[in-house]
Amino acid sequence: MLTAVVGCGAPEKPVDPPPPAAEQETLRAAEEQAALLSPPAGCTEITMGELTNGIERTPVQYGPQPTYVGSFSDQGDPAVADVARIRLDVNTAPGAYDLAAGGTNLFTCEQCVWGVQDAGTSTAKTFVAESGTLLLALKVTPQQTIGALANVTLRQSVAAPPLYAPYTGTVPVAGGECRWIRFATWNTARNGxxxxxxxxxxxxxxxxxxxxxxxxxxxxxxxxxxxxxxxxxxxxxxxxxxxxxxxxxxxxxxxxxxxxxxxxxxxxxxxxxxxxxxxxxxxxxxxxxxxxxxxxxxxxSGFDFDPALIGEECTLGYAEFCGAEGARGVCLDLNGTGRGTCFPYTRARSDCGPGEELGYVSYPLAGGGYDRTYGFCYPDGL
Structure with a gap:
């Protein structure tokens, strides 16, 4: 069952590609500079372990935007994992990004870094990056990248509007705890x-x-x-x-x-x-x-097609495909009229226009996983 969610010449033995020389030098320089820093006042230094992308997780979990998941060094109950996450926009290109641009808000950031201490428990605490640098050194695909974090300050945060899927907001807790990452790298590129x-x-x-x-x-x-x-x-x-x-x-x-x-x-x-x-x-x-x-x-096989073109009213309330080859969309009845509208498919949240948000179609996978990479832009506020 599918679910549409809105806010209502290769070498014979290929190996993971290294970043280009210029990007490697950028990573080295960032690490050297970070080694000279001290944690901000009141912040506890933490480290980040290896991150995995959607297909590397068990079960497979492809998010609506590429999200890498791992762990931070334990700061709470040693029996419970402290989850680390990095979420990028599909269109995020190699380069350096100021994490302050997100405003400690998981709804507004395009390059997001956050963690959950004692994840899944009643005492869980969320920490969202308020400053620092994210370096994307190599991008094979949106899911397969190599990068680093430098001088990242994460503030204890709580949920804030919007509180609904697919993207929710956060705000920092006044006087809340603080975590700091001096320097950390990730590599989710895989062989071939x-x-x-x-x-x-x-x-x-x-x-x-x-x-x-x-x-x-x-x-x-x-x-x-x-x-x-x-x-x-x-x-x-x-x-x-x-x-x-x-x-x-x-x-x-x-x-x-x-x-x-x-x-x-x-x-x-x-x-x-x-x-x-x-x-x-x-x-x-x-x-x-x-x-x-x-x-x-x-x-x-269960995939419906509707003849409506992008922006037109569909004959069905829901269909996985509408439009024509080269201009595909999804039929969704967001207004409860019994007939859907053909909303254009897109892959990146950043491709949605002013007043639009990115929804996604959720495909359940064997073993309990999901694939939410089919995205579409719809008028925000519906």
Whole structure:
């Protein structure tokens, strides 16, 4: 069951890519400067452990915007984890960001850093960054990045309007506790990671296919394309023999060997539903997981299509797809009229215009996880 939420040439043995030389130097300089600092008055210094992205979590949890999750050094009950989180906008580009721009408010920040001491207990405390620097050194995909935090002050905070999904606000507690991070790094890039989106540097590497790992197809993994089979042909998938190897198929470049839609292993053309021309073979349309498939097959699998174009009234109250190829949206009945409106799909919160907010479609996954990467802009306040 799906849920739409609103505020109502690769090397033979690829490895995680290092940041470019200039970015490595920036990280080194930031670490050297941070080593000379002292915690702000009244703040307790903490450290940050390894962070994971959506596909690395168990169960898989892809958020509506890339959110990396890990832990901070324990400051409360030693038997309870202190959770650390970094949330970026899908469009966040490599560079340095002033965390003061968020105003200690998890609703307004585009680059957010926060933690929860004794998470999940009645004594839990939330700490949100009020100042400091976030350095994004390398971005393979929105989910796969390398970066660092420097001189970050986090203030004890409590929930504040808006209090509803998908994004909630926070305000600092007057006289509340303070935490401080001198310097910390993260690396959520994985072996063979690639960006399936049209125009990315890793979407069309000769001899390989970038196969999406999430529903909205902005995160993927390279597979070696060793054959000539194309859309609709039976195929063979060979799993990697080690963590340093890539899977291989006998499909041609641009085709994934998949069992999607309940079929046996079949070559399917990959696509970017946000591209002006997804490029799917005749008779197919770009669907979830960045794969081309016949519309009738997708409908039979539970994905409804409505003929309304972006901004038009739908015939259905809810449908996963409306619009046309290259201009897709979702039908949502936000006003309770019984007929939805075709709201345009987007991936980034920053792509929504003035007076708009980013909602998302939540796809439940096996094992209790979820994928919320299909986003859409809707008029805020509904």
């Amino acid at each position: 990671g690639c960006d399936p989106r049209e125009g990315s540097l890793t979407a069309n590497i000769p001899g390989h296919t970038c196969v999406a790992t999430n529903r909205a197809a902005d995160d993927g993994t390279l597979e070696r394309s060793l054959g000539t089979k194309t859309h609709g042909e039976a195929c063979t998938y060979t799993a990697p023999t080690s963590e340093y190897e890539l899977a291989a198929t006998d499909c041609a470049e641009g085709y994934a060997c998949t069992t999607a839609w309940g079929s046996s292993s079949t070559c399917m053309a990959t696509c970017d539903f946000m591209a002006a021309d997804p490029g799917c073979p005749t008779g197919t349309v770009c669907g979830v997981q960045g794969l081309c498939q016949e519309q009738a097959v997708q409908v039979a």
